[in-house]
Amino acid sequence: MKYWRKYLLLIFSVLIFLAASIEEHHALSPEPEKELIQAFQQTLLKQQYNISVYLNSIERQITNTIPSANYATTFSKLNKLFDTEGFGFIIMKDQEMVYWSSNHFSFPNISSRLSGKEGIVVLPNGTYAFQKRLLNHYQIIGLIHLRNDYSYENQFLVNNFVKPFRLPPDFEINTQKDKNSYAIHNLTNRYLFSVVPTGAMRFNNAELYFTAFLYLLGLVFLLLALYRKMDDYHEESFGVKMIILTGILFVIYWIHILFGIPAILNHLELFSAKYYAVTQWLPSLGDFFLLTTLLFFWSLVFVKEFVLHGRARKLMIIPCFLFAGTLYQVVGGLISNLISNSNITYKLNRITDIDQYSISSHLAIALLLFSIFMINLKILEKTEHLINKRTFLSFHLVAVPVSILLCIIFNTPPFYLLALFLCVNLLQVQIRKMHITRFSLSYSILFVSLFSVVSLMVVYKTIDQREIQVQKLMAVNLSSEQDPVAEIFLTNMQEQFNTDSIIPSLLAPPYEDLENYLNRNYFDGYFRKYDIQYTFCTATDAVMIHPENVSEPCFPYFDKMIVRSGTRIPGSNFYFMNNMEGRVSYLGKLHYPLARDSRGLSVFITMTSKTISEGIGFPELLMDRSLIKPFRYKYLSYAKYFDDELVNRSGEYTYNYYLQSYNIDHLKSEFELRKWNGYDHLIYQFDDKTCIIVSNRSLRFVDYLISFPYIFVFYFLVVLLLTLIGNPKLRKLMIPRDLRFRIQVAIISVVLISLLMVAAGTIYYNVKEYQNRHQTDLLEKMNSISVEIDSRLNTVNAISPELRQWLFEELYKLSNIFRTDINIYDVKGEIIASSRPEIFRKGITSERMNAQAF
Incomplete structure (x- = not known):
C-alpha cells in the first residue's frame, strides 16, 4: 500500500490527462457539433x-x-x-x-x-x-x-x-x-x-474551458508528483538534481511549443498572439504564464533541496549571491519583455481598464518576484552562519544607498532590481533587530510592501518606454495625411452610387435637390468632419479658379489635379489628394450619361477635413471593429500644424493655435520628447511646413499612490494563498494559536467588517446618486432641446421634406451643443428626424420609438 501511495499523485495526473484528452478528442472530432x-x-x-x-x-x-x-x-x-x-x-x-x-x-x-x-x-x-x-x-x-x-x-x-x-x-x-x-x-x-456548422470552433465555451482546466489540473498533479519524487534521491548532489529537473521542465515546455499539445489550447485567446507574442518560444500570453509556472516550480524545488556542505562551501558564498542577483535581472528582463511586447493595460490607476488578461499578467509578475525572493531567502539562510555579519552589513549599508542613487540617476528597471536585491539582503539580516519574527504577518507585510514599490517602478517605467514607441507610431501614421476610415466608407459607397436610381433623376440645374440628397444619404455621419463641395460639370462647362479668377475647362482641370497629386482608392472613383497642406483631402468623380448630351455629366466631390475637428466625434457604435482606433491610442491626444498654424487636433489636451508659442524652432532630431503642463509631448517634424505633436499624460506621484494599494493587496493575497497551501510549517508560524493572536484577529475582523459595510454603503450611495444625477441631466437636456425646437418651429404647421432635411442638420448641431443624440418621433412612434440617422440606416435598430417610452 505504501508503494502505491508514493505514486498516487502521478496516477491522478495520468487519469486527469486521460480524461482531458478524451474531452479534447470529443471536442475536436470530425462532427462535434x-x-x-x-x-x-x-x-x-x-x-x-x-x-x-x-x-x-x-x-x-x-x-x-x-x-x-x-x-x-x-x-x-x-x-x-x-x-x-x-x-x-x-x-x-x-x-x-x-x-x-x-x-x-x-x-x-x-x-x-x-x-x-x-x-x-x-x-x-x-x-x-x-x-x-x-x-x-x-x-x-x-x-x-x-x-x-x-x-x-x-x-x-x-x-x-x-x-x-x-x-x-x-x-x-x-x-x-x-x-x-x-x-x-x-x-x-x-x-x-x-x-x-462553419468555423474552426465547433463546440461551446463551457467544453473548451473545462478541457483546458483538466489539462491544467493534470499539470499541477504532475508537478506535485515530481516534487514528491525528489525525496527519493537524497544521495544525489543538489547540482545534479537541479540539472535533471531543468531538463524535465524544458522537455515539457518543448513538447507543448513544438507539437502544440494540447491542441485545444489553440482555441483560447490566452494562447493566441492577440495580446502578447515575441518569438516561437514565447508565442502567447498563455505560454508566458506556463513558463512562469514552471520557473516558480523550479524555485520551489531549489528552496527545498538547496544545501551547502563540504570544505568548499565558503567558496560558494559569492557565486550563490551572484546567482541570486542574476536571477533578479532575469526576472526584470522577463517583466520588461512581457510589458513591451503586449497590448495589455497594466496601469492600476485606471482600474476600469483592467481585464482578465491584465490580472493574468500581474499574476505572472507576482509568481516571478515570489520565486526569486524564495531563492534569495534560502541562500541567505544557508550562508548566514558562514559570512562575516559585520562585513556583510557594512557592505550593504553602503551598497543600498548607492543603488538607490543609481536608480534616481539612470531610472531603468535593471537598477531597480539591483536595489531590490540589496534591500532584501539588508532587511533579512536585520530582521531580528527589528523585533519581527520570520514569516510572521508583519514580516510578510514588510517584504510585500518592498516588492510592491519596486515592481510598480519597474512596470511603470517599462510602460513609459512602450508608450513613447506608441506615440512615435501614431505620429508616423498621422503624417500620411490619409483617413483609412473614410476610405473604407468611400469604397463601400461606390457600389451604392453605381446602383442608385434616384441620382440620375436629379441631374437637372440648379442641382440643389441633388446636393441635399447626397448630403442626407451619403455624406452625413462620419463625413461631417469634412468640408464638402460639389461641382457639376458637362463637357462644355468651365470652372472659376480662385483667387486667380481664371476660368478653365471643367473636365481637363479636374483630370490634371488627379494626375498631379491623386492616388486612387481601390474599388472606388475617389482619389486621395496628396496636397501636403496638413489637411486630409479627397476628390471623387461620378459620371452619368445624359439624354441631351452624349458626353454626359460629372459630379466632382471635393472633400477637405475641417481646419479643427468639430463636434463630439463619430461613435464607435457605428464603426466596424477594424476601423476603430486601437486601445493603445485611447488616452493619446494629437495636434497637426501646417505653416505653424493648427489644422487638426484630437483628444483631451488643449493645444495652442500657433506652433511658435511652444518654442520648438530648433529640433535636434526627427523625434523629440518634451514635457509641459503635466504631459509628455512627442514632437515629430517630417518636413519644413508640417509638425505633429502627440501627447500623453505624464505619470504623477499620485498615480503611484493610487496604484500601490491595488498591487499590495494583490501580491499579499497571492503570497498568503501560496504560503498557506504549500507550506504547513509557515502556516503555523503565520497563524499562531495564542490569545494575543486571537485578540488581533478579533480587532482586525471588526475593523474589516466595518470598513466593508461602509464601502458597500458608499458604493450604493454613489451609484444611486450617479443614476439620479444622470436622469436629472437628461431631463434638463430634454427640456432645453424641446424649447429650442419649439422656438424654431412655432410657425410650422406641417412637416415637409425640406423641413425634415433642415431638422436633420439642426439636430446634429444641437447634439454637439448638448453632447447627446436626439431623435424626434411623431405621435405614431415613427421617426421624423435624428441627429444620428446612421443608426437606423445601418439597421442597428428600427425607426420605431422604444416601446416602453411610447
Missing part, C-alpha cells in the same frame, strides 16, 4: 411552445376585451420579454403596425417578409423564427430571436446566437437544406431551416 445542434433543436421547440402560449393570450385579449386605440398600454406587459426571454411581438391592424414590444425588430413592411404562418425571417440586425396568427382585421406576429446578424461588428455589436441558444458564433442559419447542414423542425416536425 451534433450534440450542440440537438440541444439547439430542443431549446427551439421549448421557445416555440412558450411563444404560442403568449400568442394565444394575445388572441383572447383582442377577442374578449377589444382593446382601445392605445395598444401600447394594453400589451405593455409584453415589452420586457424581448430582453428577458428573447420574444418579440407585433400587432398589425389593416396592414398598419399598431403595437410592437421592442424597436429592435419593428422594421417597416415586416409583414411582407413573413411567408406562411411559421418560418424564419432575416432582418437587418438579426435572424428570427416567427409564428403568425390572423384574427379578423389583425395580424399577430410572434418572433423568437435566434441570433444577431449586423452588417459589421465591434465591441457593442457582436454577431452571435443569443440566449438561450448555445451555438458557436460562426455557425450559420440557412433556409435551404444542404448535405453539410443540419435540419431544424418545428413542433409538428415540419422543416423550418438548417444550421450550417
